Amino acid sequence: MSPPAADRVRRLVESLEGVLGKRWVFHRDEERLAYSYDASLARARPDVVCLPGSTAEVAAAVRAAVREGLPFVARGAGTGIAGGSVPVAGGLVIGLARLNRILEIDLADRYAVVEPGVVNLTLDQALGQQGYCYRPDPSSQKVCTLGGNVANNSGGPHCLAYGVTANHILGVEVVLPDGSVTELGARHVDPLGYDLTGVFVGSEGTMGIATKVVCRIARSAEGVRTMLASYARMEDAAASVSAIIAAGIVPAALEMMDGPIIRAVEEFIGAGYPVDAAAVLLIEVEGLSEGLDGAVRSIESLCKARGARQVRVAGSEAERQRLWAGRKGALGAVARLKPRYYLHDGVVPRTRLLSVLQAIADAAARHRLTIVNVFHAGDGNLHPLILFDPADADETHRVHVAGEEIMRACVASGGTLSGEHGIGLEKNDMMDWVYSPEDLEAMQRVRSAFDPEGLANPQKVFPARRGCAELRADGHGGRPAGEMWI
Amino acid sequence: MSASGLAPVDLAQAARMAQEASVAGQALAPRGGNTRGWLGRPSRPDAVEISTQRLSGVLHYEPDDLTVTVQAGTGFRDLQRQLGAHGQWLPVNPPAAAGATIGGLLAANACGSLRGRFGAWRDLVLGMSVALSDGRVVKSGGRVVKNVTGYDVHKLHVGALGTLGLIGQASLKILPLPQERRIVLASFASTADAVRVACDIAGSRLEPAAVEILRGRADDPFGLRSGSMRAGAPGEWALAAAVEAGACLAVRFAGAEPCCARGVRDVRALVAASGGAHFAELLAADCDAAWAALDDLPVGAGAVLRIAATPGTAARLVSEEVAGTGGRMVADVVSGVVHLLWDEGVGPEDVVGRVERLRSGFGEAASCVLLKAPPQVRERVDVWGPRPVSYPLMLAVKRALDPGNVWNPGRFVGEI
Numbered sequence A: 001m002s003p004p005a006a007d008r009v010r011r012l013v014e015s016l017e018g019v020l021g022k023r024w025v026f027h028r029d030e031e032r033l034a035y036s037y038d039a040s041l042a043r044a045r046p047d048v049v050c051l052p053g054s055t056a057e058v059a060a061a062v063r064a065a066v067r068e069g070l071p072f073v074a075r076g077a078g079t080g081i082a083g084g085s086v087p088v089a090g091g092l093v094i095g096l097a098r099l100n101r102i103l104e105i106d107l108a109d110r111y112a113v114v115e116p117g118v119v120n121l122t123l124d125q126a127l128g129q130q131g132y133c134y135r136p137d138p139s140s141q142k143v144c145t146l147g148g149n150v151a152n153n154s155g156g157p158h159c160l161a162y163g164v165t166a167n168h169i170l171g172v173e174v175v176l177p178d179g180s181v182t183e184l185g186a187r188h189v190d191p192l193g194y195d196l197t198g199v200f201v202g203s204e205g206t207m208g209i210a211t212k213v214v215c216r217i218a219r220s221a222e223g224v225r226t227m228l229a230s231y232a233r234m235e236d237a238a239a240s241v242s243a244i245i246a247a248g249i250v251p252a253a254l255e256m257m258d259g260p261i262i263r264a265v266e267e268f269i270g271a272g273y274p275v276d277a278a279a280v281l282l283i284e285v286e287g288l289s290e291g292l293d294g295a296v297r298s299i300e301s302l303c304k305a306r307g308a309r310q311v312r313v314a315g316s317e318a319e320r321q322r323l324w325a326g327r328k329g330a331l332g333a334v335a336r337l338k339p340r341y342y343l344h345d346g347v348v349p350r351t352r353l354l355s356v357l358q359a360i361a362d363a364a365a366r367h368r369l370t371i372v373n374v375f376h377a378g379d380g381n382l383h384p385l386i387l388f389d390p391a392d393a394d395e396t397h398r399v400h401v402a403g404e405e406i407m408r409a410c411v412a413s414g415g416t417l418s419g420e421h422g423i424g425l426e427k428n429d430m431m432d433w434v435y436s437p438e439d440l441e442a443m444q445r446v447r448s449a450f451d452p453e454g455l456a457n458p459q460k461v462f463p464a465r466r467g468c469a470e471l472r473a474d475g476h477g478g479r480p481a482g483e484m485w486i
Numbered sequence B: 001m002s003a004s005g006l007a008p009v010d011l012a013q014a015a016r017m018a019q020e021a022s023v024a025g026q027a028l029a030p031r032g033g034n035t036r037g038w039l040g041r042p043s044r045p046d047a048v049e050i051s052t053q054r055l056s057g058v059l060h061y062e063p064d065d066l067t068v069t070v071q072a073g074t075g076f077r078d079l080q081r082q083l084g085a086h087g088q089w090l091p092v093n094p095p096a097a098a099g100a101t102i103g104g105l106l107a108a109n110a111c112g113s114l115r116g117r118f119g120a121w122r123d124l125v126l127g128m129s130v131a132l133s134d135g136r137v138v139k140s141g142g143r144v145v146k147n148v149t150g151y152d153v154h155k156l157h158v159g160a161l162g163t164l165g166l167i168g169q170a171s172l173k174i175l176p177l178p179q180e181r182r183i184v185l186a187s188f189a190s191t192a193d194a195v196r197v198a199c200d201i202a203g204s205r206l207e208p209a210a211v212e213i214l215r216g217r218a219d220d221p222f223g224l225r226s227g228s229m230r231a232g233a234p235g236e237w238a239l240a241a242a243v244e245a246g247a248c249l250a251v252r253f254a255g256a257e258p259c260c261a262r263g264v265r266d267v268r269a270l271v272a273a274s275g276g277a278h279f280a281e282l283l284a285a286d287c288d289a290a291w292a293a294l295d296d297l298p299v300g301a302g303a304v305l306r307i308a309a310t311p312g313t314a315a316r317l318v319s320e321e322v323a324g325t326g327g328r329m330v331a332d333v334v335s336g337v338v339h340l341l342w343d344e345g346v347g348p349e350d351v352v353g354r355v356e357r358l359r360s361g362f363g364e365a366a367s368c369v370l371l372k373a374p375p376q377v378r379e380r381v382d383v384w385g386p387r388p389v390s391y392p393l394m395l396a397v398k399r400a401l402d403p404g405n406v407w408n409p410g411r412f413v414g415e416i
């Protein structure tokens, strides 16, 4: 670190300690290390970390960083898979863990106001006691925060029927990069003026820090049925997904797992999936009790007509929970197969599922890799997991090549780079596969309206200008810029 | 407004026209079906219209994907017809849809009462291509149903009333047509009773497609009897009768037959328990006629104030008959959107007073927008109301996307 930079950092630490107290400001090596990663493979250490306890403290922290010309990065639970909260340009990480109160739940007005550090499931459980729910349910919902969900516009298995985070956020209080506090949206629909909430959601921390979130809440469904359809051929499972959607049935969830996932899940979790199947579909329908049997029957016959060997309907809540435990624990189970996996997040039109799954299988064969699939099939949101051993440099290289080929196949089919995990650091250099320079420039201009100096989570989302970027390889996980994330 | 408008053949040409306008200091006003050119503040007198009439048609439609990409000048009804041929629909019911274009509806964020169940435009738009005033055509989003690739800039154009650019094409989420539709009509002596039942239904697990309260005029229930609308199918007569009898509750269901039947049964029971008069339960063709009539209630010649509030606030507004809310009214209690319709008999003075009282009463708890008002009213009260706290950011967004201030200058919130 050059001396002037060191001075800036020292001044930043001093001013933060003045506002937050020494207790909530961290700058020792091991402390910085703890905030150098998320659930992606990216690593980079911040210069300073702070944990503010109020909106005013977040604003003061932002002001302190920008005064020194240092970037700041918001951090929720660090479960992001695109490197969003990894401070590639150094600067200040602002952790929101202490802002974890549910401030208001108004059932009659059907909204809740929460601080950004509230964990997704905590809100849902608070509502559940009263017969209500918060719909978006990322698989990471036990740990991920609503602030992170807002920043990434997160999805989840039940977003098929109910929409993603953006559809459930009415407003946000935001600390802007100049340290001022503003409110976007409202507690009601159609606030006056441009839909700033709509563009803030999904902006991955590059427009400012959400310090309060107004969430729409819903009545939980009256009844639910969960079923598992198993197949001898992956193609038949994919065809069933298309057939269900085409038949006009919109299940609450429609998830697919392939053979290797099924076997990993059975070995480590034991969800009751048939281990000899090439694929299973986990399908859930929700709503009024009167409609459930009909929906189950239609789905069952559609699946059977497309070659399902068996369709099993969960007979009890315990059996249902067990089926879901397999899906929710799939990533954990896979982690035991190989030291690491690289998780992609492509989206394709639902009629293209089959051909893109084939392209994934071809890429695996071509590059001698194991690629397994567990994904939100009903939305066309693929999650191929490429397994590898980072100690094997050649294999690691092939993982990259195969990953790129898969993303190309998604884009070529009319799909896109990410359905829910975000662009972050991981895919920013692929953005020009789907957007022209003009498209990206227009987005940059919108960003500049919020963040003229570009200090809010820099080098994310947009293609990194390599060379001029002050990309710092960190001592610990340090890797050259191009391989930041593996 | 200039008589000789522009009519680009494609979006690239539209962008070039906009760039020329920018250089010349000219203002442009996008024009769709021009069914509601009066929305918002007036256009600058020298603004030249730029029509989407030649930007029309479906560009990409794969029914099994449940998405469609259309050009902005496509008629809303035309699109619904094309989707209907494949058993699908775009689940929005904007008022005055005849002649309206997809671009105009998006720009106006004109949704309708089905939004509580199926989502508003912001929830249904997957991507957009837009002509900007620097001569560029830019897109955001795509045509897949889940997408976090880059910013959702398209959401900024929804409801922007054409002040950021010309919407050229949009990709939309669509749905299969519901197997069954039903409407239950009930009538109550007091609006408060109607609201109570409406809130019970809206807060239930019945998943209604829409729950509305209509308060008409005894002599002319939304023109349903005067023959000004349609031929007067039995469904419309039933609706007219329910409105004449008091505060009318209209509950719509759309979905699988057993679910609709259950909904109707439960609503009837709730109405009976609350002392309301159950009026009619509409099926088949009668339901279709009443459904269309509810979607398209004529507003008449007076002023229309649109209030968006939380559902609870909207319910209180309707049931307490807050001063100035008397007269005809249509309230969507699921989303909290209330339309107050003031007849010509209400003088401009009175309209201004009512709007100001309502706005100051609500503060930030609601937005009150005058959709329609005579010039004498518009001169004295801002149709949009006070600037929101995030107004400086809105201005920054306008400057970022339309630096030449070409698009519909002055028409939007805070004279943007």
Ligand SMILES: Cc1cc2nc3c(=O)[nH]c(=O)nc-3n(C[C@@H](O)[C@H](O)[C@H](O)COP(=O)(O)OP(=O)(O)OC[C@H]3O[C@@H](n4cnc5c(N)ncnc54)[C@H](O)[C@@H]3O)c2cc1C
Pocket: B029, B030, B031, B032, B033, B034, B035, B036, B037, B038, B039, B040, B052, B072, B073, B094, B095, B096, B097, B099, B100, B101, B102, B103, B104, B105, B107, B108, B109, B110, B111, B161, B162, B163, B165, B166, B167, B168, B297, B298, B299, B304, B306, B371, B408
């Ligand atoms: C009872 C009633 C209630 C209504 N309620 C609402 C309501 O709640 N909210 C509401 O907003 N509207 C409401 N409207 C009006 C709305 O439904 C209009 O009918 C709709 O905007 C018409 O579309 P159009 O194609 O005729 O657009 P136009 O009337 O031609 O244009 C409408 C606006 O959009 C702009 N525009 C048109 N096309 C484009 C484009 N391609 N790109 C960018 N800008 C464009 C125009 O410049 C203009 O500002 C209501 C109308 C009635 C009668």
Ligand SMILES: Cc1cc2nc3c(=O)[nH]c(=O)nc-3n(C[C@H](O)[C@H](O)[C@H](O)COP(=O)(O)OP(=O)(O)OC[C@H]3O[C@@H](n4cnc5c(N)ncnc54)[C@H](O)[C@@H]3O)c2cc1C
Pocket: A038, A039, A073, A074, A075, A076, A077, A078, A079, A080, A081, A083, A084, A085, A096, A116, A137, A138, A139, A140, A143, A144, A145, A146, A147, A148, A149, A150, A151, A152, A153, A154, A155, A156, A157, A204, A205, A206, A208, A209, A210, A211, A331, A420, A421, A457
């Ligand atoms: C096992 C596993 C399963 C997952 N399943 C899903 C899934 O089903 N669906 C899905 O969509 N994602 C899933 N994810 C990804 C991840 O959980 C989500 O992206 C989540 O929303 C991140 O929340 P977080 O609190 O961990 O945020 P972080 O990882 O800390 O941050 C994510 C991004 O948000 C920004 N940010 C955080 N808080 C704020 C704030 N208050 N204001 C502004 N910006 C902020 C950060 O700067 C960063 O760019 C999964 C991850 C794991 C590890």
